[in-house]
Amino acid sequence: MPPATDPMTLLRAVNDSAAFNRWCGFEVQRALPGEVELAMPWRAELGQYSGFLHAGVVGALIDTACGFAAASQVGSRLLASHFAINCLRPAIGERFVAKARVLRVGRQQVFTRCELYAHEQGREKLVATGETLLCVMGTAATA
Amino acid sequence: MPPATDPMTLLRAVNDSAAFNRWCGFEVQRALPGEVELAMPWRAELGQYSGFLHAGVVGALIDTACGFAAASQVGSRLLASHFAINCLRPAIGERFVAKARVLRVGRQQVFTRCELYAHEQGREKLVATGETLLCVMGTAATA
Amino acid sequence: MPPATDPMTLLRAVNDSAAFNRWCGFEVQRALPGEVELAMPWRAELGQYSGFLHAGVVGALIDTACGFAAASQVGSRLLASHFAINCLRPAIGERFVAKARVLRVGRQQVFTRCELYAHEQGREKLVATGETLLCVMGTAATA
Amino acid sequence: MPPATDPMTLLRAVNDSAAFNRWCGFEVQRALPGEVELAMPWRAELGQYSGFLHAGVVGALIDTACGFAAASQVGSRLLASHFAINCLRPAIGERFVAKARVLRVGRQQVFTRCELYAHEQGREKLVATGETLLCVMGTAATA
Numbered sequence: 001m002p003p004a005t006d007p008m009t010l011l012r013a014v015n016d017s018a019a020f021n022r023w024c025g026f027e028v029q030r031a032l033p034g035e036v037e038l039a040m041p042w043r044a045e046l047g048q049y050s051g052f053l054h055a056g057v058v059g060a061l062i063d064t065a066c067g068f069a070a071a072s073q074v075g076s077r078l079l080a081s082h083f084a085i086n087c088l089r090p091a092i093g094e095r096f097v098a099k100a101r102v103l104r105v106g107r108q109q110v111f112t113r114c115e116l117y118a119h120e121q122g123r124e125k126l127v128a129t130g131e132t133l134l135c136v137m138g139t140a141a142t143a
Numbered sequence: 144m145p146p147a148t149d150p151m152t153l154l155r156a157v158n159d160s161a162a163f164n165r166w167c168g169f170e171v172q173r174a175l176p177g178e179v180e181l182a183m184p185w186r187a188e189l190g191q192y193s194g195f196l197h198a199g200v201v202g203a204l205i206d207t208a209c210g211f212a213a214a215s216q217v218g219s220r221l222l223a224s225h226f227a228i229n230c231l232r233p234a235i236g237e238r239f240v241a242k243a244r245v246l247r248v249g250r251q252q253v254f255t256r257c258e259l260y261a262h263e264q265g266r267e268k269l270v271a272t273g274e275t276l277l278c279v280m281g282t283a284a285t286a
Numbered sequence: 287m288p289p290a291t292d293p294m295t296l297l298r299a300v301n302d303s304a305a306f307n308r309w310c311g312f313e314v315q316r317a318l319p320g321e322v323e324l325a326m327p328w329r330a331e332l333g334q335y336s337g338f339l340h341a342g343v344v345g346a347l348i349d350t351a352c353g354f355a356a357a358s359q360v361g362s363r364l365l366a367s368h369f370a371i372n373c374l375r376p377a378i379g380e381r382f383v384a385k386a387r388v389l390r391v392g393r394q395q396v397f398t399r400c401e402l403y404a405h406e407q408g409r410e411k412l413v414a415t416g417e418t419l420l421c422v423m424g425t426a427a428t429a
Numbered sequence: 430m431p432p433a434t435d436p437m438t439l440l441r442a443v444n445d446s447a448a449f450n451r452w453c454g455f456e457v458q459r460a461l462p463g464e465v466e467l468a469m470p471w472r473a474e475l476g477q478y479s480g481f482l483h484a485g486v487v488g489a490l491i492d493t494a495c496g497f498a499a500a501s502q503v504g505s506r507l508l509a510s511h512f513a514i515n516c517l518r519p520a521i522g523e524r525f526v527a528k529a530r531v532l533r534v535g536r537q538q539v540f541t542r543c544e545l546y547a548h549e550q551g552r553e554k555l556v557a558t559g560e561t562l563l564c565v566m567g568t569a570a571t572a
Contacts, residue, residue: 001209008268014192014315016403017192018190018192018197019187019188019189020189020190020191020200021191022186022195023166023188024199044162045162045163045166046162047161047162047163048161048163048164049157049160049161049219053208054161054163054164054201054203054266055203055206055210056202056203056204056206056373057163057199057200057203058209059199059202059203059206059226059228060197060198060199060200060202060203061199062199062309063199063202063271064198064199067198074191079230079233080198080230081226081229081230081538081562082228082229082230082511082562083198083202083230084225084226084227084228084370084513085202085227086224086225086389086419087222087223087225087226087395088389088392088418089226089274089390089392090222103372103374103412103415104374104375104412106374106375106564107567108281108537108564108567109251109254109510109564111372112301112375112413113415114191116226117255126389126390129371129389129399129417131372131415133510133511133562134204134383135535135537135538136151138536138537151430155475207432220572224395224419225368225419227370227513227560229532229540229560229562231532231540232293232533232535242492246515246517246555246558247518247555249421249423249517249518251394251421251424252421254515254517256558269532269533272532272540272560273541274513274558274560276367276368276419276515278392278394278395281393281394300478302474303478304476304477304478304483305473305474305475306474306475306477306483306485306486307477307478307483309452310485318458321548330448331448331449331452332448332449333447333448333449334449335443335446335447335505340447340449340450340486340489341488341489341493341496341509341512342449342453342485342489342490342492342493343449343485343488343491345485345488345492345512345514346483346484346485346486346487346488347485347487349484349485349488350484350485354485362478365516365519365547366516367515367516368485368513368514368515368516369484369488369514369516370511370512370513370514371488371511371512371513372510372511373508373509373510373512374510376508404476
């Protein structure tokens with residue numbers, strides 16, 4: 001029974017081992033091979049000067065969800081090379097959910113895509129989108 | 144002598160008013176119109192699972208430095224629309240410095256660019272680059 | 287019967303008025319408000335040194351399809367501010383179809399997303415993805 | 430004296446072998462290891478509906494110049510994985526020059542950056558910026 005083949009077990013372990021993820025309050029709420037949902041409750045410390053979710057945290061959620069979607073399919077020997085975020089609306093909500101999925105697994109690279117939703121008073125709203133390109137590390141390689 | 148025209152005073156006030164910036168430990172270390180340096184000392188809570196600086200924090204530093212560079216030139220009525228990050232090397236260091244500058248101020252948009260350097264044992268190394276596109280808000284507009 | 291409200295009529299007119307689009311052989315094959323398909327048959331002049339579709343043409347197809355999707359919803363007073371392309375696989379095919387849609391229309395900006403498919407021997411394959419951020423021009427404004 | 434080590438000879442050969450580059454009129458006007466200038470005279474066929482240089486051609490110039498800068502340093506076994514373009518101003522000019530340089534060569538990836546200038550009546554103006562991430566192909570690998 002290799003635990004590494006269960007994406008939820010793998011990703012919760014990775015998530016727990018990352019100090020920043022714990023501080024942010026990231027929770028792996030769904031994990032299938034190539035498809036991950038990462039949630040985070042709102043807290044005031046996550047805000048920028050207007051009280052919206054900080055764009056940096058928007059990016060961190062999306063980048064992390066994308067990395068987890070990739071890891072759920074090819075394992076955790078991955079490094080993010082590039083990520084890009086579109087901020088469609090001010091990120092205001094009680095809870096945020098990043099839904100990421102793998103677009104393509106190549107020999108050396110994994111392409112992923114993500115939507116970030118804000119939940120507020122029972123409504124779900126798309127607030128940001130993003131994409132990540134990850135590099136599959138060789139035996140001793142880095143990007 | 145209006146304080147708003149002194150970029151350093153404006154940006155330190157904005158930086159202090161953002162809870163996430165305070166938690167991260169962002170420090171405005173240089174501010175000229177259109178040019179800003181934002182520094183952050185390393186702490187373990189800022190790490191990902193391998194102990195490098197979390198890509199989300201890399202993005203937050205770059206996005207914030209870019210926003211500050213734009214604000215130093217056109218004021219703080221700005222919203223980030225898009226940002227993109229290239230992770231050139233694992234972000235390892237005792238201190239990180241994001242150096243951002245404005246590329247172009249348009250009527251509705253500001254384009255900025257940033258380099259992120261890691262300082263370690265007296266050496267400075269380029270670890271990431273990024274760019275941001277900000278939207279200049281009208282009287283009541285959002286993106 | 288205002289012709290401007292029919293996306294297909296509007297976009298075919300815009301497409302025909304752009305010299306580069308005509309040279310490339312772009313064809314508006316579907317147009318609904320906020321959703322457009324732009325097709326292009328393969329020709330050798332569109333290739334790079336290995337004989338695949340040139341990444342520049344991949345970008346042109348995606349950028350154009352995104353601009354058309356935005357125009358189909360808000361009219362043609364738009365300028366592309368930013369676009370980004372992910373090349374998932376070598377772009378090889380007899381015909382290429384870019385399927386773009388609007389993600390969000392703001393007061394000053396339109397966010398769009400696109401998938402580029404290659405058709406070969408009756409099969410459709412996703413070869414690239416992209417996104418565009420367009421600026422809605424004011425009375426006399428440019429980006 | 431292996432000719433492959435002279436970037437100008439290598440890149441002119443690659444440029445001549447790409448049908449789209451020839452049609453566009455790309456000219457390698459400068460080539461050092463990791464630094465390339467690619468020029469293109471304006472022609473009406475390169476325009477979009479307003480008569481500016483088509484954003485797709487802006488992207489093609491930048492993507493090609495970036496690819497050439499990478500090839501000048503690591504050879505031509507490269508595929509573009511990602512590129513992103515910022516359109517700072519309407520691209521109007523008699524001649525366009527894309528100046529690209531390598532930011533970082535990794536084991537599997539090359540990061541590059543580019544500025545596109547328009548020349549008009551003896552003046553040079555920055556009209557776009559861009560960046561490219563290229564994948565170094567292994568023995569038989571693709572992205």
